[in-house]
Amino acid sequence: MRSRSLRLRLVLIFGLGTLLLSSLLGTLTFFGVRDVLISQQQKTDLQQSYVNAALIRNTLYTAPLQLNNEVNSIEQSANSILILKINGQWQTLSQLVPSVNISSAAMRAANDGHVTTETRMVLSQLDYVVGIPMPSVQVQVFEVWQLDGLEQNMRILLLVIGSAALFTTILGASGGIWVSRRTLKPLVVVSDAAARIAGGDFETRLPTTHAGSEVEQLTESFNEMVNQLVTKLERDARFASDVSHELRSPLTALAMSASILEQHRDELAPAAQQSLTLLSAEILVFQGLIEDLIELSRSDAGANSLSLEVMPIAELTRQAVRSVTRRLGGVEPPVEVDAEVESVRVLVDRRRFERIVANLVDNAQRYAGGVVAVRLSLAGTRVEIDVDDAGPGISASDQDHVFERFYRGRAAHDRSTVRGTGLGLALVREHVKSLDGEIRAVQSPEGGARFQIELPQVEFPS
Amino acid sequence: MMRLRRLAVMGLSALCLSGCTLVSTSSSPSLINPNNVPLGLLNPTIPFTDYAQVRWVTRDIFLLDHDNQVVPVPRSMTAPPTLAAVFYYETQGPTPIEIANGLTSQVGTLVVTQANIEDGVALVYVNKALNQLSPAQQRLAAGQLLYTADAMGATRGIEIFIDQTPFTLALRNGEKVQLVTPSDLAYLKKA
Numbered sequence A: 001m002r003s004r005s006l007r008l009r010l011v012l013i014f015g016l017g018t019l020l021l022s023s024l025l026g027t028l029t030f031f032g033v034r035d036v037l038i039s040q041q042q043k044t045d046l047q048q049s050y051v052n053a054a055l056i057r058n059t060l061y062t063a064p065l066q067l068n069n070e071v072n073s074i075e076q077s078a079n080s081i082l083i084l085k086i087n088g089q090w091q092t093l094s095q096l097v098p099s100v101n102i103s104s105a106a107m108r109a110a111n112d113g114h115v116t117t118e119t120r121m122v123l124s125q126l127d128y129v130v131g132i133p134m135p136s137v138q139v140q141v142f143e144v145w146q147l148d149g150l151e152q153n154m155r156i157l158l159l160v161i162g163s164a165a166l167f168t169t170i171l172g173a174s175g176g177i178w179v180s181r182r183t184l185k186p187l188v189v190v191s192d193a194a195a196r197i198a199g200g201d202f203e204t205r206l207p208t209t210h211a212g213s214e215v216e217q218l219t220e221s222f223n224e225m226v227n228q229l230v231t232k233l234e235r236d237a238r239f240a241s242d243v244s245h246e247l248r249s250p251l252t253a254l255a256m257s258a259s260i261l262e263q264h265r266d267e268l269a270p271a272a273q274q275s276l277t278l279l280s281a282e283i284l285v286f287q288g289l290i291e292d293l294i295e296l297s298r299s300d301a302g303a304n305s306l307s308l309e310v311m312p313i314a315e316l317t318r319q320a321v322r323s324v325t326r327r328l329g330g331v332e333p334p335v336e337v338d339a340e341v342e343s344v345r346v347l348v349d350r351r352r353f354e355r356i357v358a359n360l361v362d363n364a365q366r367y368a369g370g371v372v373a374v375r376l377s378l379a380g381t382r383v384e385i386d387v388d389d390a391g392p393g394i395s396a397s398d399q400d401h402v403f404e405r406f407y408r409g410r411a412a413h414d415r416s417t418v419r420g421t422g423l424g425l426a427l428v429r430e431h432v433k434s435l436d437g438e439i440r441a442v443q444s445p446e447g448g449a450r451f452q453i454e455l456p457q458v459e460f461p462s
Numbered sequence B: 001m002m003r004l005r006r007l008a009v010m011g012l013s014a015l016c017l018s019g020c021t022l023v024s025t026s027s028s029p030s031l032i033n034p035n036n037v038p039l040g041l042l043n044p045t046i047p048f049t050d051y052a053q054v055r056w057v058t059r060d061i062f063l064l065d066h067d068n069q070v071v072p073v074p075r076s077m078t079a080p081p082t083l084a085a086v087f088y089y090e091t092q093g094p095t096p097i098e099i100a101n102g103l104t105s106q107v108g109t110l111v112v113t114q115a116n117i118e119d120g121v122a123l124v125y126v127n128k129a130l131n132q133l134s135p136a137q138q139r140l141a142a143g144q145l146l147y148t149a150d151a152m153g154a155t156r157g158i159e160i161f162i163d164q165t166p167f168t169l170a171l172r173n174g175e176k177v178q179l180v181t182p183s184d185l186a187y188l189k190k191a
Helices: A002-062 A064-078 A104-111 A148-198 A213-263 A270-301 A313-328 A350-367 A410-414 A424-434 B002-020 B083-092 B096-100 B128-132 B135-151
Strands: A080-086 A089-092 A115-122 A125-134 A139-146 A308-312 A335-337 A345-349 A371-379 A382-389 A438-443 A449-456 B030-032 B056-064 B070-078 B112-118 B121-126 B157-162
Touching (some): A002 A139, A064 B083, A270 A424, A308 A313, A313 A350, A313 A371, A313 A382, A350 A371, A350 A424, A424 A438, B083 B135
Parallel strands (some): A335 A371, B121 B157
Antiparallel strands (some): A080 A139, A308 A345, A382 A449
């Protein structure tokens, strides 16, 4: 989400930047070209008006009766409209009313003997009007040039510049997409690697690239960080394992001593008998804790060997539940198996599977009033084993944490008299993972907690 | 980011606004420096002379109103005005505004090839188009020419020639004349 947002921002910056630059460049170009075109057009028209006025003057001087022919000829060749003010009277061959296109200011200026020019918009018609007084023939010539062609050229120019700006913007945005992809690619790789490491894959390292010194430095730092992390985890695991092993021998001696004392319980005073009971219970808990710690340490170190075999999951579950119930005591919960699961086989380590079932049943007995039912069903290509207990369920806030080591949820706190090692469910998760399975704690529809295990079924070629 | 967006909006607005006034109009006319006006257009006299000027005078030509009565209409022409020049404007007919006011002409098809005044009589040479007109139209055309010539000093009347041949006008009373006098066509002029 973060990388997408960053990519979007990069693309937007590129696109808007290009749009801004192309708009600015286009605007400057447009105004520049427009001024040049208008200036050139008006300059040409003005020069032509001078020539036409001179022709009219010569005609009036040499053959005044040919004036209309001359005006006609000029209008046809120059594509303009000539309006003459002769002896105070307006004269034109055009059907247009003369005063419409000539401002009173231009008329006054011509009366004062000034050559004038003006650009006027009359009835959506853009005109360039040149007024030339000629004292030698007592005539004022106003020539009206229509600038529609120029206006049309301006529109085409604007369209071309607008299209170019749009094209450039699209090009810029495409460049932004390309650059953002290239720039963010290392971040995506780092993000994926971090996700894999968070998932427990400590073998993950970033590949060395030559994408630039910054990326190389990031890669080296990241790999070094993972190395340090792995080293620390291994050291911690080794420490826990060493401590557990060191404690096991004296604990065994303690347990043997307690056992001897148990044999002579009747000879002890009542207070000593009570102390012996307490001591024996604590030694049992301590032994369980040490055993769990050693097993977890082996699992962390990858030292636990797997003895995998293909077995029918339904029968295996029934046997495990029966065996565990016999060992732990209590009522044997029903094992409900969907018909389609009866023939399903899974690749499991029998000892670990029994340990999974034992820990879940033990956990239910300690904190949730025992197991209500064990249900087996198919979920796609996987087998789902649901272990439902009779407790109040696990709160939503606890569901994500119950598999953490030494995590004690609300139920454990409420039943302070019942003692566990705090490692039972953590071991369950490790064992399930080692079988390529998944486990989660959810709320059972019947009200209690449900531990949901998924294991892949073995596919036999048909 | 906000500043970038604001700049982009400003740029687009400028581009859009520029499309509204592609060619800007002028609020007042620009005056050209007289020194930059070529071809001696602002000179008081015709170039290469220090005296020649064209002066204008106003002379009347006569057109027909809706009652077929001749009425004087002023025309500007270069001085000195000749009879031929006046007849040229006569044959040009009424202007669009005059037409709108109901004025017409019967000499629009005529071409006056020559005209001069001798002893108060205007000698007018025209093309054969006059023969194409009906007698009544010929009297109206002759009336226009007569009173126009009269205003130019041909007070005794006019003689019309077609291809150097004298033209005989049939008057309203059946009489045929070559020299048409103002009294012959006095009924065409309002009192």
